[in-house]
Amino acid sequence: MVRGAGVGHAADMLMLIKVLIELGGDQETEFVLDSDHTAKFFDQVSQYFHWRRTSAHRSARKQEEKLVKDLFWASPDSIDPWLDIIGLNDWHHRNEDRSPEWKALMSTLRSDLRNRCARWMIQQLSVQSEFLRIVIRHETLGYNYELLFFDLNGPLWTKQRKLFLKAFKSKDPNLILQNNAYELLSWLVYRAKQAGSDSGPAKEVLAQAVFSKLLWNVCVAEPLNPRAVGSLREVHIFLTSNGIECKTPAWWDRIVKDLPQEKIS
16 A cells, blocks of 8 residues: 555555465465454455555555455455454455445455355265354354255355256265265254244255255165154155155165154144
């Protein structure tokens, strides 16, 4: 940032971060983002990003925009720090009272961050046990992933749709994937049966017939204990009553036959 076009020491910070990025590029390990320093830098740059009245201002803005992008791309797999710095939504707190130019830049970065998050979510399905609790219900970041999961116009269901569905197409799913599919499907049906507007997003997701069918197939890929089958029985009734084809294996039918009858609301 040019002196006279903002806070003077921001120029020094700009140069320091630039040097760190360049040094990081010479290392075998990936550039590690210092989220606190980066957040302060973003805050400073954003305050003066709309200053373009002189050639010096315009030159400074071009440099700052390039560095902001360089910072973002220096750690292409980094997610958590960026969730705090730029967030996934336009109403993120660091976007308040900022210029249209800055908001446009953040929107561009945010679009890619949403895509990063979608890919990361998909990867976790087969490697991270308790996906629902660890990812979607995480005490600080979970709301980001829940919003992303329920956004049918977002990258999970558009750009990454094929990869997302492919995650459930394995003919021999591992136990982690089966458990995650079981928890995810049970949770979605529970949400869909709730009264009020909270049920809407879950119903819309379950209405994606290809997804719901794949999720069900993973749930019953390997024999389950009677308790789990008893829990999924209501899920099966809900899905089939909404037109979702849910084939049941022979072991399922044998277990259900011996379960006590339940009144399904």
